[in-house]
Amino acid sequence: MGLTKALDRGRETVRGRPLILITWLAGVLLALDILARLAGVEIALAAGRSFGGSMSAAQFGNLVWNGVIVGLIFGLAGIGLSMTYSILNFANFSHGDLLTTGAFTGWGAALLIAGWGLAETGSLVLVRAAGGPSPNEIGASVIQAPIAIVIGVVVAAVATVLVTVAIDRAVYRPMRDRGGIPLLIASIGVALALRYVVQFVFGSRSRGVTATEGVRTTVAGVGVNLHELTLFVVALVLMVGMHLLLQRTKLGTAMRAMADNKDLALVTGIPTERVVTATWVLGGALAGVSGFLYVLERGTIEFNIGWFLLLFIFAAVILGGIGSIYGAIAGGLVIGLVHEVSLVWISGDFNAAAAFLIMILVLLYRPEGLFSGVTTA
Amino acid sequence: MTHRLRPDGGARGSGDADREPSGVRGSGGDASGSDDDDRGSGDGGRGTPRGKSAAGAVRDAVERTLGGNDLAVVLATLGAIYLLFTLFVLVANDFEITTSTINAIASTLRLLTFFAASYAVLALALNLHWGYTGLFNIGVAGFMAVGVYTMGLLSSPPDATSGMGLGLPLPIGIIGGMVAAALVGLIAALPALRLEADYLAIVTLGLSEIIRLTMNSGQLSSWTVETFGFGTGGGSGLNLPARPTDALFEGGAGEALLATLTGMGVRRSIVVDAAYLFVVIAFVVGVYWLLSRVGASPFGRVLKAIRDDELVARSLGKDTRLFKIKVFMLGCALMGLGGILWQGSYGYVNPNSFRPIVTFYVFVAVIIGGSGSNAGSIVGSILFVGLLFEGPRQFGGIVQNAMELGDAPATFAGAVGPLTGLDPTPLLAYGLENISALQFVLLGVVLIVIIQRRPDGVLGHRTETAAAVDLGERPAAGAAPDASRDSATDAGSASGSGGDADE
Numbered sequence: 001m002g003l004t005k006a007l008d009r010g011r012e013t014v015r016g017r018p019l020i021l022i023t024w025l026a027g028v029l030l031a032l033d034i035l036a037r038l039a040g041v042e043i044a045l046a047a048g049r050s051f052g053g054s055m056s057a058a059q060f061g062n063l064v065w066n067g068v069i070v071g072l073i074f075g076l077a078g079i080g081l082s083m084t085y086s087i088l089n090f091a092n093f094s095h096g097d098l099l100t101t102g103a104f105t106g107w108g109a110a111l112l113i114a115g116w117g118l119a120e121t122g123s124l125v126l127v128r129a130a131g132g133p134s135p136n137e138i139g140a141s142v143i144q145a146p147i148a149i150v151i152g153v154v155v156a157a158v159a160t161v162l163v164t165v166a167i168d169r170a171v172y173r174p175m176r177d178r179g180g181i182p183l184l185i186a187s188i189g190v191a192l193a194l195r196y197v198v199q200f201v202f203g204s205r206s207r208g209v210t211a212t213e214g215v216r217t218t219v220a221g222v223g224v225n226l227h228e229l230t231l232f233v234v235a236l237v238l239m240v241g242m243h244l245l246l247q248r249t250k251l252g253t254a255m256r257a258m259a260d261n262k263d264l265a266l267v268t269g270i271p272t273e274r275v276v277t278a279t280w281v282l283g284g285a286l287a288g289v290s291g292f293l294y295v296l297e298r299g300t301i302e303f304n305i306g307w308f309l310l311l312f313i314f315a316a317v318i319l320g321g322i323g324s325i326y327g328a329i330a331g332g333l334v335i336g337l338v339h340e341v342s343l344v345w346i347s348g349d350f351n352a353a354a355a356f357l358i359m360i361l362v363l364l365y366r367p368e369g370l371f372s373g374v375t376t377a
Numbered sequence: 378m379t380h381r382l383r384p385d386g387g388a389r390g391s392g393d394a395d396r397e398p399s400g401v402r403g404s405g406g407d408a409s410g411s412d413d414d415d416r417g418s419g420d421g422g423r424g425t426p427r428g429k430s431a432a433g434a435v436r437d438a439v440e441r442t443l444g445g446n447d448l449a450v451v452l453a454t455l456g457a458i459y460l461l462f463t464l465f466v467l468v469a470n471d472f473e474i475t476t477s478t479i480n481a482i483a484s485t486l487r488l489l490t491f492f493a494a495s496y497a498v499l500a501l502a503l504n505l506h507w508g509y510t511g512l513f514n515i516g517v518a519g520f521m522a523v524g525v526y527t528m529g530l531l532s533s534p535p536d537a538t539s540g541m542g543l544g545l546p547l548p549i550g551i552i553g554g555m556v557a558a559a560l561v562g563l564i565a566a567l568p569a570l571r572l573e574a575d576y577l578a579i580v581t582l583g584l585s586e587i588i589r590l591t592m593n594s595g596q597l598s599s600w601t602v603e604t605f606g607f608g609t610g611g612g613s614g615l616n617l618p619a620r621p622t623d624a625l626f627e628g629g630a631g632e633a634l635l636a637t638l639t640g641m642g643v644r645r646s647i648v649v650d651a652a653y654l655f656v657v658i659a660f661v662v663g664v665y666w667l668l669s670r671v672g673a674s675p676f677g678r679v680l681k682a683i684r685d686d687e688l689v690a691r692s693l694g695k696d697t698r699l700f701k702i703k704v705f706m707l708g709c710a711l712m713g714l715g716g717i718l719w720q721g722s723y724g725y726v727n728p729n730s731f732r733p734i735v736t737f738y739v740f741v742a743v744i745i746g747g748s749g750s751n752a753g754s755i756v757g758s759i760l761f762v763g764l765l766f767e768g769p770r771q772f773g774g775i776v777q778n779a780m781e782l783g784d785a786p787a788t789f790a791g792a793v794g795p796l797t798g799l800d801p802t803p804l805l806a807y808g809l810e811n812i813s814a815l816q817f818v819l820l821g822v823v824l825i826v827i828i829q830r831r832p833d834g835v836l837g838h839r840t841e842t843a844a845a846v847d848l849g850e851r852p853a854a855g856a857a858p859d860a861s862r863d864s865a866t867d868a869g870s871a872s873g874s875g876g877d878a879d880e
Binding site for chain 1: 832
């Protein structure tokens with residue numbers, strides 16, 4: 001009985017949605033390929049290509065870990081984007097540049113504290129805009145200056161929140177009832193203005209900021225990068241915090257209500273403007289922190305890092321289903337893993353394209369997201 | 378005037394407000410005009426909001442003198458920008474009229490016109506998508522890239538320094554580029570047009586980035602060169618065939634003409650570049666003509682109906698999806714053409730020319746001109762190139778030379794520090810040194826201000842109506858909004874030309 005039902009459903013899938021089937025098949029094949037590679041099995045196919053091959057477990061583990069790390073960045077930044085998307089109903093193209101804002105302000109503060117007295121205050125606050133002492137001399141790392149890093153995280157969050165709320169007051173608030181597209185276009189304008197204000201203030205040079213001394217150590221026989229570990233821990237703590245906030249507090253309930261049905265929320269007496277501000281505050285803070293952590297992990301800073309991340313963040317949010325923060329986190333991890341693990345098969349020229357392709361396919365064939373059914377819950 | 382429900386919905390807000398005081402002139406113009414061509418809606422400026430703003434006053438003045446003649450508006454804008462830039466060059470040369478000054482003026486104006494014309498082709502194509510049909514395509518750069526690269530792969534000589542082409546004649550390359558762009562548009566459109574506008578935006582942006590990354594891949598290039606005998610050259614770019622007009626000056630009457638002109642002191646490059654410029658302008662005119670025809674045709678009326686309310690268009694039995702796919706392909710082909718005319722004319726192209734920012738440039742041009750109007754797209758392109766793209770740089774250079782501010786500080790700290798001693802010079806010098814960053818800030822701010830205050834564009838409410846008669850006309854004061862809309866619709870059907878319905 002159960003078997004025939006399953007078979008029927010399978011047949012329906014094959015007939016009705018062949019693309020889903022192909023996607024599944026491809027996924028299974030790729031997973032088998034990874035297993036074969038890990039086992040060191042190689043089956044020769046036509047034209048000098050082969051199924052399987054050799055790859056050490058350490059190599060694979062490394063790719064997966066990298067995927068998780070970037071995935072957490074996408075997910076953390078994606079929470080804010082997902083919330084503004086569902087509560088304010090527009091795709092915020094300036095979200096990436098909020099990450100940039102957080103990265104620069106946070107690192108300005110972190111360098112100022114870590115390198116106090118080593119160089120002029122101006123040069124440090126501007127994140128080594130004109131060179132000066134090298135990152136290792138300044139010593140901004142979790143080992144050498146943990147307090148500087150903590151203060152950097154806080155400053156990144158606060159500064160980004162201030163910028164975000166100011167932008168909301170000036171740009172989005174007068175257009176609150178104008179529908180998605182005008183707001184989207186305005187957000188493109190915000191993105192341009194914000195990115196190039198950052199460039200104007202901090203300069204266009206790409207430069208290193210973190211100290212590397214002692215960051216790579218071995219804990220219990222496993223080599224770890226303490227900066228990646230910091231990112232991992234902070235991101236997880238913030239995600240759990242968001243979960244508790246949305247589930248346990250009145251504000252969280254109000255936000256979920258607004259995401260579900262704005263008019264109903266208004267009728268119920270939810271102060272919508274205040275909820276909108278809270279959304280910007282939370283989204284901005286998370287964006288700023290993820291920008292800061294992203295730089296902590298990669299070590300260098302540049303005025304367009306956030307813009308380059310934007311499409312990945314969109315991909316994460318869309319993959320997870322707009323409006324769901326768990327979806328954004330899961331989507332971020334998937335996109336991060338695709339971005340890194342796809343390097344097994346394709347060259348580094350195309351791994352970003354692979355992530356975007358996944359996003360487009362999800363939009364086309366499952367626009368409600370892979371983890372749909374939950375909205376801002 | 379126009380009653381529309383665009384996907385953005387909000388654009389109506391101020392449009393409706395603009396419409397209120399305009400009934401007097403409106404009915405006359407629309408009753409006789411009644412068709413969809415640009416002139417019919419050229420009276421868009423009439424709804425100027427009571428001369429409150431400076432822009433409104435200027436618009437009024439322009440409207441009064443030019444009487445809504447689109448060609449006159451385009452030429453007047455171009456003339457004003459020309460005048461401004463001539464002034465820039467004259468100031469930079471201390472008003473000494475020498476041969477070199479005249480050459481500098483000519484070369485500046487040529488560059489300006491070239492950019493304006495290139496953007497005009499792209500803006501017209503985007504206007505077909507966004508202004509006419511309401512498709513929010515922000516992958517313009519990607520479709521340009523497909524056009525240019527296909528042209529290069531077909532027509533570049535096989536012995537090029539970077540990249541490798543098949544060496545076919547240029548017309549084949551150009552047509553191939555347009556066809557390829559249209560096909561990529563088809564692939565994108567088939568599934569993507571079902572999506573809502575903001576999703577379409579993300580899909581097209583993602584697609585344009587995928588295209589750019591593909592062009593950027595060195596591995597792919599060397600593989601295709603080995604397998605098929607052509608390749609993009611990856612990050613180092615692709616050599617392209619020379620502009621066909623350059624050959625005019627090699628031998629024969631062309632060479633003689635060039636010799637005469639250079640004998641008179643005209644720089645050689647100006648003559649050669651100007652020849653190509655005329656080709657681009659001819660293409661602008663051609664594309665404008667084509668799109669005006671499309672807009673005025675029954676096909677175009679369906680497009681506008683889709684933009685105004687897709688559900689209604691579908692209820693009237695139109696296969697809106699097919700219309701959208703067709704128009705998407707046409708627009709993409711024109712974007713490919715725009716790319717070829719612009720980026721394809723330098724003899725060399727690399728993937729960096731197709732960053733998403735180019736798309737936003739084109740978008741700003743369309744929005745400035747007012748989406749939905751072909752003439753507006755051209756005017757928008759001229760204004761964008763003149764005032765936002767080239768203007769700030771020229772202006773900054775002049776101020777920098779004139780004021781002798783000394784060396785600009787290397788960082789922002791060095792620029793702001795002296796402000797405590799009330800010395801703004803370092804900040805000014807720093808600002809002028811980094812004017813390219815400020816230019817982008819200006820671009821962003823202009824975009825925000827326009828979308829906030831003038832969603833209909835600088836030139837006012839120029840969206841062409843889908844219906845053959847004025848549905849927005851209010852019959853009597855005090856009538857309930859619903860009643861007024863009903864009676865307007867009645868009037869529309871009574872006149873027997875209910876827009877799309879009769880196709």
